[in-house]
Amino acid sequence: MELIITEKDNAARRIAEILSEGSASAERRNGVNVYRWGGKRVVGLSGHVVGVDFPPEYNDWRDVEPVELIDADVTKEATQENIVATLKHLARKAESAVIATDYDREGELIGKEAYELIRDVTDVPVSRVRFSSITEREVRGAFEDPDEIDFDLAAAGEARQIIDLVWGAALTRFLSLSARQLGDDFISVGRVQSPTLKLIVDREREIEAFDPEDYWEIFADLQKNGSGFEAQYFYDDDGSEAERIWDEAEAEAAYADLTSVDSATVTNVRRRTRTDSPPTPFNTTAFISAASSLGYSAQRAMSIAEELYTTGYMTYPRTDNTVYPDDLEEDALLDEFVGSPEFGEDAESLLEQDEIVATEGDEETTDHPPIHPTGEIPNKSELSEDEWEIFELVVRRFFATVAEAATWERLRVVSEAGGRSLKANGKRLVEPGYHAVYPYSSASENHVPDVEEGEELSISEVRLEDKQTQPPRRYGQSRLIETMEDLGLGTKATRHNTLEKLYDRGYIEGDPPRPTALANAVVEAAEDFADRVVSDEMTAQLERDMTRIANGEATLDEVADESREMLSQVFEELRNSSEEIGEHLQESLKADKTLGPCPQCGESMLVRRSRQGSYFVGCDGFPECRNTLPLPSSGEPLVLDEECEEHDMHHVKMLAGRDTFVHGCPRCEAEKADESEDEVIGPCPECRDGEGGELAIKHLRSGSRLVGCTRYPDCDYSLPLPRNGDIEVTDEFCEDHDLPELVIDPDSDDPWELGCPICNFEEYQARNAVQDLEDLNGVGSATAEKLEDAGVDSLDALREADADSIAGEVQGVSAGQVRDWQTELDA
DNA sequence: GCAAGGTC
Numbered sequence: 001m002e003l004i005i006t007e008k009d010n011a012a013r014r015i016a017e018i019l020s021e022g023s024a025s026a027e028r029r030n031g032v033n034v035y036r037w038g039g040k041r042v043v044g045l046s047g048h049v050v051g052v053d054f055p056p057e058y059n060d061w062r063d064v065e066p067v068e069l070i071d072a073d074v075t076k077e078a079t080q081e082n083i084v085a086t087l088k089h090l091a092r093k094a095e096s097a098v099i100a101t102d103y104d105r106e107g108e109l110i111g112k113e114a115y116e117l118i119r120d121v122t123d124v125p126v127s128r129v130r131f132s133s134i135t136e137r138e139v140r141g142a143f144e145d146p147d148e149i150d151f152d153l154a155a156a157g158e159a160r161q162i163i164d165l166v167w168g169a170a171l172t173r174f175l176s177l178s179a180r181q182l183g184d185d186f187i188s189v190g191r192v193q194s195p196t197l198k199l200i201v202d203r204e205r206e207i208e209a210f211d212p213e214d215y216w217e218i219f220a221d222l223q224k225n226g227s228g229f230e231a232q233y234f235y236d237d238d239g240s241e242a243e244r245i246w247d248e249a250e251a252e253a254a255y256a257d258l259t260s261v262d263s264a265t266v267t268n269v270r271r272r273t274r275t276d277s278p279p280t281p282f283n284t285t286a287f288i289s290a291a292s293s294l295g296y297s298a299q300r301a302m303s304i305a306e307e308l309y310t311t312g313y314m315t316y317p318r319t320d321n322t323v324y325p326d327d328l329e330e331d332a333l334l335d336e337f338v339g340s341p342e343f344g345e346d347a348e349s350l351l352e353q354d355e356i357v358a359t360e361g362d363e364e365t366t367d368h369p370p371i372h373p374t375g376e377i378p379n380k381s382e383l384s385e386d387e388w389e390i391f392e393l394v395v396r397r398f399f400a401t402v403a404e405a406a407t408w409e410r411l412r413v414v415s416e417a418g419g420r421s422l423k424a425n426g427k428r429l430v431e432p433g434y435h436a437v438y439p440y441s442s443a444s445e446n447h448v449p450d451v452e453e454g455e456e457l458s459i460s461e462v463r464l465e466d467k468q469t470q471p472p473r474r475y476g477q478s479r480l481i482e483t484m485e486d487l488g489l490g491t492k493a494t495r496h497n498t499l500e501k502l503y504d505r506g507y508i509e510g511d512p513p514r515p516t517a518l519a520n521a522v523v524e525a526a527e528d529f530a531d532r533v534v535s536d537e538m539t540a541q542l543e544r545d546m547t548r549i550a551n552g553e554a555t556l557d558e559v560a561d562e563s564r565e566m567l568s569q570v571f572e573e574l575r576n577s578s579e580e581i582g583e584h585l586q587e588s589l590k591a592d593k594t595l596g597p598c599p600q601c602g603e604s605m606l607v608r609r610s611r612q613g614s615y616f617v618g619c620d621g622f623p624e625c626r627n628t629l630p631l632p633s634s635g636e637p638l639v640l641d642e643e644c645e646e647h648d649m650h651h652v653k654m655l656a657g658r659d660t661f662v663h664g665c666p667r668c669e670a671e672k673a674d675e676s677e678d679e680v681i682g683p684c685p686e687c688r689d690g691e692g693g694e695l696a697i698k699h700l701r702s703g704s705r706l707v708g709c710t711r712y713p714d715c716d717y718s719l720p721l722p723r724n725g726d727i728e729v730t731d732e733f734c735e736d737h738d739l740p741e742l743v744i745d746p747d748s749d750d751p752w753e754l755g756c757p758i759c760n761f762e763e764y765q766a767r768n769a770v771q772d773l774e775d776l777n778g779v780g781s782a783t784a785e786k787l788e789d790a791g792v793d794s795l796d797a798l799r800e801a802d803a804d805s806i807a808g809e810v811q812g813v814s815a816g817q818v819r820d821w822q823t824e825l826d827a
Numbered sequence: 828g829c830a831a832g833g834t835c
Contacts, residue, residue: 008834047833054829061828069829080834106832161831168830176829183828190830306835318834494832 003094004042005087005114007101009033010310012044014134015100019143030082034090041090045101049080049087050113052161054169061182066173067571070564074162076113084117091118096125099149100142103130104367105546106491108150109157115149133315133369135327155556156546162556163542163563164191170567171530174574175522178582179589187522187585188505191538192490193498194526197507198534199483201515201523203475210471215244216251217465220422222264222415222457224449231415231422233258241423244467255464257418264417266455276406278434279441280322280361281370282397284492285485287317290393290440292478296386297511298496304390305371312376314394318493319368322361328369330356330402336375342392343377346399346437359401367492372398399437406433411448417459424448474512487536488543506592509638509653521588525581530570592639595666596649601625605649607637617652617666629666630702634659644668661723669703681729682739684709685758686717693717695739695757697727707757719757720764734759769793786810 004019006012009032016024016035024037035042054072058064078084091097097118099111115126127146131138168190176186218233233254234241245251282290284302291301305317324330334356337347350356361370373395380388411426426448429435435443451457475483481495490498502508507519515523526534545562548554574581593607595617603621610616615637617629631637635656642651644665652663663669676699684693686709693711700706705727708718721727721742728746733739734756742760744752754760770788772795790809792798803818 045833046835049833051832052830059828066829102833110833157832164830164832166830170829172829186828188829192831310835491832493834498831 001039001041001094003090003097003118004040004100005097005111006042006044007047007107007110009044009046011100011102011134012042015139016040016042018134018136018139029089030086032083032086034086041094043083043087043090045083045087045110045114046080048110048113049078049083050076050117051079052076052165054165061173061177064173066170066177067568067575069170069173070166070567070571072166074165087114087117088121091124092121094118094122094124096127098143098146099126099128100131102367103132104365105153105157105550107367108153109161112149112151112154130366132321132366133325133327135325137327138325150550152552153550156549159546159549159556159559160542162560166564167191167533167567170571171526171533174571174578175525175581175585178578179585180582181585181589185506187518188501189522189526189530189533191533191542192484192494193501194523194534195487195489195536195539196480196484196498197502197515197519198523198526199480200475200502200508200513201520203472204515204520207471207474212468212470213246214248215246215467215469216248217243217245217467218251218255218258219463219465220258220264220417220459221461222422222424223460224451224455224457227447227449228460229424229426229448231264231413231424234421234423251464254420255462257420258422258459258462259418261418261459263456263458264415264422266413266415266451266453266457267421268412268414269451269453270410270412272410272412273430274408274410276408276433278359278400278403278405279397279438280359281324281372281401282394283319283322283361283363283370284317285481285495286322286361287371287394287397288481288496289478290397291390292476293440294389294393296390298477298481299500300386301390302496304387305394308387308391308394311378312374313378313391314373315371316368317371319370320363320365320492321368321370323364323370324358324360324372324401325369328358328372330358333373333375333398334402336377337395340377342380343395343399346396350399350403350437353402353404356402393440396438396440400434403434403437404431406435406443407431411450413448413451415457474514476512480513488539489536506638509640514641517588517591518585521585525584529573529577529581532566532570594650595639595652596643596647598625598627599647599667600627605629607631607639607652629670630700631666632661632663632702632704635661637663663703666703670701673699673701673703678710679729680710681707681757682737684711684715684717685737687711687715691715695719697721697729719761721757722752722754725752766793769795769797786813 004015006015012033012035016037019040020037024035026033026035032043052074054069055075058069058072099114101107101111111128118126126149128149129142129146131142171189172186175189176182179187181187220231220233221228222231232243234243245254287305288298288301292298302317305314308314309317331351334347334351337343371394378391383391407430409428409430413424415422426446428445429443477499480499484490484495506516508515523534532538545554545559549556549559590606595605595607598605598619598621601619601621603619603625605617606620608616608618614633615631617631619625619627631652632654635654638653638655640651640653643649644651647665647667649665649667651665654661654663678696678698680694680696682695684695687693691711693709693715695707696710698706698708704723705721706718707721709715722744725744726746728743729740730743732741734741737756737758739756739758741756742754744754766788790806792801792806803815806818807813807815
């Protein structure tokens with residue numbers, strides 16, 4: 001038997017399909033798919049199935065000096081036990097094995113990891129095949145002419161693993177220990193995250209240091225036969241054209257000259273034709289940028305792309321490549337879209353071109369093809385709105401790359417008035433070219449009428465505008481990812497995760513992201529004592545070293561030892577500064593939790609955590625001052641920059657995944673609750689008989705509202721209400737529950753008919769259950785709804801359910817699948 | 828529990 005190993009299940013399935021000519025069947029073993037036909041088996045890994053770590057005696061942060069990690073052993077342990085077990089089981093029965101992981105450095109390392117797992121159980125021959133896209137021709141070609149594993153290239157990857165672990169773990173532990181932050185709130189640093197954070201911190205420093213300068217600009221409206229256009233005053237500044245006037249008196253003088261006359265004489269007209277080339281194929285970074293201009297965060301864009309990839313509508317979303325492979329037949333792919341209600345017309349018009357030639361970008365790599373549609377087209381109703389929008393973007397980008405260039409006509413008109421110069425630049429799209437199929441990039445025109453030299457134009461208005469230079473703009477998420485790519489920080493598959501990590505660690509907040517006080521302190525500490533770890537130079541050096549290892553010019557041990565030596569020097573510097581660094585970090589942590597002055601004693605009000613783990617706002621003067629304010633019970637509080645003017649208190653945001661919301665000023669929220677009175681709406685279903693309990697609309701000091709029993713705390717029956725909006729109690733009654741129907745924001749343009757609060761809560765729970773189920777692997781919205789209908793109304797219900805009876809009840813769901821979900825939930 | 832890199 002021959003065993004073929006790929007980097008992921010999806011690749012395993014497609015390779016089996018190609019090599020078996022469709023005859024392969026799938027079986028599951030330990031929850032891992034194995035594809036088989038004849039004497040072949042194909043199994044997909046899940047990226048790295050082993051990971052580097054220190055031996056267990058280094059686990060306790062308090063028992064081990066961080067500096068000891070520098071020379072600690074680094075071991076490899078299985079991280080995906082099921083897959084490792086399946087791989088070994090298959091290897092025992094194999095006569096030969098073929099490594100078919102991705103064709104890039106990390107793929108070579110993943111292949112070598114599989115090789116070592118095979119070697120643990122057998123010494124059968126192991127070969128390596130490489131292909132850049134999973135097409136019939138490439139895959140067959142690769143398997144006809146197998147190669148060997150490139151152990152040097154894999155060693156380059158291992159050097160990266162070791163260096164990242166040792167630097168990251170040692171410095172992370174050092175900072176966390178010095179600031180006494182050992183729980184979930186440790187203080188992390190790393191080769192990629194810290195230089196990325198420094199980009200954000202540096203930009204914020206520039207913004208803070210920015211000193212705006214006043215300047216003036218003058219605009220004039222010119223008229224030709226009733227058709228008006230705008231021209232701008234300019235002057236010669238040492239041979240180049242300048243529009244900004246830095247001196248107020250000079251600006252007034254120019255304005256006076258221009259207003260002293262009522263016409264301008266055209267002195268120069270220049271016409272030019274410009275071609276505007278279509279965009280290049282999408283790699284991950286370009287895709288994220290384009291999705292971001294449609295309003296998607298990097299994380300969201302990638303997760304939708306992942307979904308569209310696994311359902312088969314688009315190619316692999318993690319790629320550096322911007323050149324389509326030779327195998328891609330553009331016209332055949334366009335043909336697939338003919339007849340589609342949304343794309344048919346555009347596809348046909350593209351097919352009418354004399355020649356179909358795709359654009360090419362600068363990056364040509366072997367990893368995967370650029371992102372493009374597969375030709376499989378979903379019905380619009382199968383996808384969510386967001387999924388469809390992203391799918392359409394990918395389709396239209398492909399269309400654009402095979403479309404013709406656009407042509408613009410540019411017209412520049414210079415005129416003189418009162419001894420001063422005015423210019424106007426017009427542009428008109430003559431040939432729309434790719435813009436016709438790709439509406440995302442700007443194609444806005446600016447009309448300037450045709451005029452001749454010597455012509456007189458009347459001036460209808462002159463405006464003197466006073467302006468100020470602006471500070472540099474903050475990086476948005478996609479701009480950050482582009483900059484990371486330029487600097488070589490991270491990879492196509494990790495850059496968006498790095499940003500997410502910076503949010504999770506409390507280093508940045510908002511979009512565009514702004515650094516917290518903690519982030520500033522971490523970057524400052526690193527700049528002072530471990531400059532390399534906040535510099536992109538560390539990655540650049542590592543890349544050079546990895547190239548040397550891959551070329552056989554250096555060994556893994558040499559490179560790793562050299563790096564350990566540098567880290568030892570860093571720790572020499574750090575040794576005596578632990579206290580100083582720790583204090584600074586702690587002050588910053590406190591600053592990030594500070595809301596404003598305590599109205600009772602003048603100390604600061606801080607976000608704190610009770611023994612029970614819930615968050616509240618408490619005075620720093622505790623125990624002398626016992627002033628507190630409550631916070632909502634769900635989510636992690638984040639102190640925003642925005643302040644309440646009445647109380648000098650920062651607003652608070654509660655981070656809770658998709659239920660994140662802005663709580664606002666805790667004092668305002670508490671006062672609102674104090675001023676409101678409970679409004680009784682009907683009987684309490686729990687205790688109406690006997691105790692005669694009633695339900696009322698209540699406002700809590702933590703800012704939330706609910707329908708709860710008037711006998712609270714003797715009866716704790718309650719139903720949630722939305723956080724915001726006026727609540728109207730109507731005179732329509734729900735017959736099942738004897739309760740009035742409620743309307744939120746009745747006077748707004750879009751009132752929300754919430755209905756009976758009990759019915760509403762039941763629907764809400766069902767919806768939540770469906771959403772939770774959809775987050776499980778391989779559960780689409782249809783399956784989730786079927787599960788919910790079958791009584792699986794929460795994740796807990798699924799965890800405790802009997803797999804066989806669910807499989808019997810829900811069509812298209814097997815007991816094995818249910819058991820996989822249960823394993824996933826337990827993990 | 829630390830990193831960054833795969834993948835879901």
